Amino acid sequence: MRVLRPRVLYDCGIIMDEYAIVRSMLLRVAGGVPATAPLAKAVLEWAQPHAEWLVPACEDELTWDALLTRVAEPRAPTARPQVLELAEALAELLALAPFDAALLRLMVACDRLPRVGALGRLASRHGYDLPLLLGEIAGAVPEEADRAVRRSVPVRLDLSSFVANRQGEVEVSICWTLERLLDRAPVGGEAMLDALVGQRQPATLALADFAHVANADFLVRLLAGALAEGAAGINILIHGPPGTGKTELARTLAAAAGAALHAVGEADEDGEEPNRWERVAALGLVQRLLAGRKGAVLLFDEMEDLIGDARPSGGDWFAKREGSKVFVNRLLEANPVPVIWTTNALGNIDGAILRRMSFVLELDLPSRRAAQAMLERVAADERVTPGAQFGTLLDAAPETATVLRVAARAGRLAGEADGGTRAAEALVRALRGGAMPAPGAPAFDLDLFETDLALDRLIAGMANAADVSLLLTGPPGTGKTAFAHHLARAVDRPLLVKRASDLLSKWVGETEAQIADAFAEARRREAVLLFDEADSLLFDRTTARTSWEVGQVNELLTWLDRHPLPVIAATNHEHRLDPATLRRFVFKLRLAPLGRERAARAFERFFGTLAPAALAEVDGLTPGDFAIVARQLRFAPARGAEDLVGRLRLEAAAKPSSSVKIGF
Numbered sequence: 080m081r082v083l084r085p086r087v088l089y090d091c092g093i094i095m096d097e098y099a100i101v102r103s104m105l106l107r108v109a110g111g112v113p114a115t116a117p118l119a120k121a122v123l124e125w126a127q128p129h130a131e132w133l134v135p136a137c138e139d140e141l142t143w144d145a146l147l148t149r150v151a152e153p154r155a156p157t158a159r160p161q162v163l164e165l166a167e168a169l170a171e172l173l174a175l176a177p178f179d180a181a182l183l184r185l186m187v188a189c190d191r192l193p194r195v196g197a198l199g200r201l202a203s204r205h206g207y208d209l210p211l212l213l214g215e216i217a218g219a220v221p222e223e224a225d226r227a228v229r230r231s232v233p234v235r236l237d238l239s240s241f242v243a244n245r246q247g248e249v250e251v252s253i254c255w256t257l258e259r260l261l262d263r264a265p266v267g268g269e270a271m272l273d274a275l276v277g278q279r280q281p282a283t284l285a286l287a288d289f290a291h292v293a294n295a296d297f298l299v300r301l302l303a304g305a306l307a308e309g310a311a312g313i314n315i316l317i318h319g320p321p322g323t324g325k326t327e328l329a330r331t332l333a334a335a336a337g338a339a340l341h342a343v344g345e346a347d348e349d350g351e352e353p354n355r356w357e358r359v360a361a362l363g364l365v366q367r368l369l370a371g372r373k374g375a376v377l378l379f380d381e382m383e384d385l386i387g388d389a390r391p392s393g394g395d396w397f398a399k400r401e402g403s404k405v406f407v408n409r410l411l412e413a414n415p416v417p418v419i420w421t422t423n424a425l426g427n428i429d430g431a432i433l434r435r436m437s438f439v440l441e442l443d444l445p446s447r448r449a450a451q452a453m454l455e456r457v458a459a460d461e462r463v464t465p466g467a468q469f470g471t472l473l474d475a476a477p478e479t480a481t482v483l484r485v486a487a488r489a490g491r492l493a494g495e496a497d498g499g500t501r502a503a504e505a506l507v508r509a510l511r512g513g514a515m516p517a518p519g520a521p522a523f524d525l526d527l528f529e530t531d532l533a534l535d536r537l538i539a540g541m542a543n544a545a546d547v548s549l550l551l552t553g554p555p556g557t558g559k560t561a562f563a564h565h566l567a568r569a570v571d572r573p574l575l576v577k578r579a580s581d582l583l584s585k586w587v588g589e590t591e592a593q594i595a596d597a598f599a600e601a602r603r604r605e606a607v608l609l610f611d612e613a614d615s616l617l618f619d620r621t622t623a624r625t626s627w628e629v630g631q632v633n634e635l636l637t638w639l640d641r642h643p644l645p646v647i648a649a650t651n652h653e654h655r656l657d658p659a660t661l662r663r664f665v666f667k668l669r670l671a672p673l674g675r676e677r678a679a680r681a682f683e684r685f686f687g688t689l690a691p692a693a694l695a696e697v698d699g700l701t702p703g704d705f706a707i708v709a710r711q712l713r714f715a716p717a718r719g720a721e722d723l724v725g726r727l728r729l730e731a732a733a734k735p736s737s738s739v740k741i742g743f
Contacts, residue, residue, distance in 0.1 A: 095181065096159045100188050100195055101133070103216045105150050108202045114143035118205040122146075125201055129194055162191040162261050168271060169260065172368060179232040181217035186239040189213070189251035191261060196250065203249040210241055210249075236367065237360030255357045256344075256364055276341040276365045280378060282327075282334035283484065288456060289328055291449040291605075294440055301438060302336035305417050306373055313417040314435065316382065318425045319442035324481060325421040328442060329378050332419065338376040340419075341365065345380065355384045362410070362418075370415035382420040383427050411435040443604055447473055448571040450480035458498055461487040466497025472507060474564070477573050482506040525565070527681050527702050528558050529671040537666065538569045541645065548639060548646045548663065550613075552653040553670035554734070556703025559649040560611065562670070567607040570645065575606040579615035583631075591634040598638045605644065610635075613648035614655040632657055639663040672699045682723070685709045691720045697728050704730040 105122065112119050123143055126133055130141045134149040159167075166187040170180035188195040189209075203209045214224030233239050242252045253261070260274045273279065289295045298315060305313040315332075317325045333340035343365055344358030353361065362379060369375045379385070385407060412435060422428060425439075433439060445453065450473045458465045465487070472479040482503055490499025508514070525534045541547050549566075551559040560576075567574035575597070582593045594616075601608040610616060616635055636659060639646060648664070650656065661667060673681060675695050682690035685705040708726045717723045 095163065095184050096157050097163070097188065097192050097195065098132075098154060098157060100185060100192075100216070101198060102150050102154075104195070104198050104202065104212065105147075107212060107215060108198075108207055109143075109147060118202075119143050121201055121205060122198075125197060132194075160192060161264055162187050165261055165264060165271075168268070169257075169275075172268065172271060172275075173232065173236075175232055178218050178227065182213060182228060182231050183233045183238065185213045185217055186233060186251045187253070187257075187261065190239070190253045200244075200248040200250050204246070208249075209251075236364045237356070238364065254360060255353050256361050272368060273341075275368060276375075276377075277343055277345055277361075278341070280326075280330045280333070280340040280342050282330040282340075283460065284327055284331050284453060284456060286331055286335045288449065288453045289324075289331060289445070290452075291446045292328065292440070292442065294438070295328070295332065298332050298438060298440065299335040302332060302338060302376060302417055306336065306338055306376075309371075309373070309415070310417075311415050312412045312435070313437050314411055314414070314420060315417070316420045316422065316428070316433070316436045316439045317442055318422045318428075318439070320444075321423055323442045323444055325442055326378070326380060329419040329421065333376040333378075336376070338374050338417075340376050340378050341369075342378045342380065343418075344384075358384045366414050366416055372416075375416055377416055377418045379418055379420050382422045382432075385420075385432075407432065408435060441603075444477040444573070445480050446571045446605070447477075447568060447573065450477070450483075453480055454483050457483045457487050460484075461491050461498075463487050463491045463498035464496075466500045468497060468500040469503065472500070472503055474568070476507045476511065478510050479503055479507055482510075524680070524684060527673070527677060527684065528562060529673050529677055530668055532666075532668060534562075537668075538566055541566065541570060545645065546643050547665050548642075549648075549666045549668060550661070550664040551647060551649040551668050551670060553651070554672060554699075554701065555651050556701030556706075556734075557670035557672065558702045559670060560609075561702065562668075563607065563609045563647045563649065566645070566647070570607065572645070573604055573606040574609055575601050575604060576609045576611060578610075579612040582616065590631045594631065594634050594638065598642050601642070601644055601646075607645045607647060608642070610646070610648045612650065614650040614652040617648065617650075617656050617660045636660070636663055672701050681705045686717075686720075686723055688720060691724060693721060693724045694727070697724065697731055699731045699734060700727055 109119060109122055114120075114123075123141070123146065126146055127141060134141065134146065139145065163184055166184040167180070170183050175183065189199045190196065199209050199212070202212060208225060210228040211221070211225045214228040215221055217224075217228075219227040228234065237254050238257045239254060240252050241249050243249050256275055260271065263274045265271050265274045286295060286299065301313070301315070304310070317328060319325055330340055344353050344361035358379075362377070362385075365377060369377075408431060411432065420436075425433075425441075444450075451470070454465055454469055454473070461484070469479070469483075486499040486503035486506060488499070489495075489502035490497065493502075495501060525538075528534055541549075551562060553559060563576075564574055577597045582590055582597065584590045584593060597608065600606075617632060636657075640663065648660075653669075678694055678697070678700050679690040681700070681702060682688075682694055682705070686709070704727055707730055708723060711726060717726070
């Protein structure tokens, strides 16, 4: 049974130094307790090592009565420990009421000042309610102290809490964000904000580097308008696959809007990784700290942390959701500081959250032109000269754009002359699970395509016409695939190649589904879609043996009619195509074997020397033949121009239905 003791008032307006805190705790815990009580013996045992500090100049043995008598005497304030100064400064930043400010200082003292912490645990061990004790010291009446503490701002913002240790003693636990502040001990309000809110995220790219993001300018204007009006509930969600630059775009958007971007609840060099609750609490704290301050935007990466390990379960609800759905909804509706959220998969976010977004942006990999501009900027920043292999990698693997900076920096530090292509290749290989993409077709001169159409004018016209379709026919090696790559580079779009083996399935209906998925992927990536071996997909329906074979042709023809982006179909067997195919394509381009003039030009282009007269005697040559012989030279150098002609003759003769002049 607790002994009643006289109430000791504590004026939370006076300077709260360490001694004042210990004095208030002792008078409340020990007041009216006899010297024979276990609590009195425990407190006296705790006081012995601190006797000189508690009762200076005490020459006699410290007794229970002497301790209480001397502690009750007033004493002039002493210098406060730095952690209490930091707690005071934080209370001012948060504009806390006197009770909340005093409670914050008390909880920091329990965590960081050993004498205070030990006395609090001792009181808890002997049945005293620690929250009640701190609440009374902070200024609450005993009947309301416990409730006041649990409803206080420091507890609601999760700056600190009460936990039981293994011995059953209740002690104060400081949150991850406040712990970082106390560890760093920053000087000045701005430094404290950076410690609490998170370091500012400077932009390393300009808005022009995200020219492929159609709504980037709108988002800048949205943020600028929200900051100017102090509008609440502004949330922008950026989603897309890993490595597409979501965080970098957020930094660029904030910088373009004239705002400082702070990443919320992220681990840094001084702290451990926060859990879900710590990140959510950090968001609430930051919103309170920055509310009313203009020029700040928050970044919350991996929005899944907001709702925990949730899983879609049908309808408008998610399984395994952590926390209150109402809490999340209100947080999004009332946040005074604009927040940019990111996620790798939009399916991780339920509809109730999406409906509260100001804008949802899907971010895919940048176009080659945008990636090339990013490479030039990164190379200038890192003071390197990028090698030509960077361009090849950007063509074959668009995700190269996401590793440009780290690769360039690695190349500079390692003294690589090519600016980091070795590092870029290693990173791309890791991103692709160990497999490097097949190299794209080498760049060809348009003059090496034997056709009746003026290809330069055709490509120039297609640069501004998105919904164009092109059928490429001709013998193997005439450059159909190379032309598709050339066209994609010219219109600044990635090339998405789909072969018959990628789409055809033994399961009924799956081929049609995979055809539809191919068009959907092309729209998502804003790519040029190439169907190689198109005769296997658009074959003459009169030769079909089953209805589902007809269905797959119908599916492809239907999509060709309504697809809004460039489509190319290539085949070596034009005669196998369904008659309805031809009218589905805006342009029909037949690539023929090279004539004498273009063959001579190809000889000079590939081998760096003028073509001998004997080349004119070889018919049926294609750019592919020249490319094969050029590859042979890596292993078996030629003995001269005539040797090169002989090798070309063999390549032409190896083709079916070839007509080659033997020359005798």
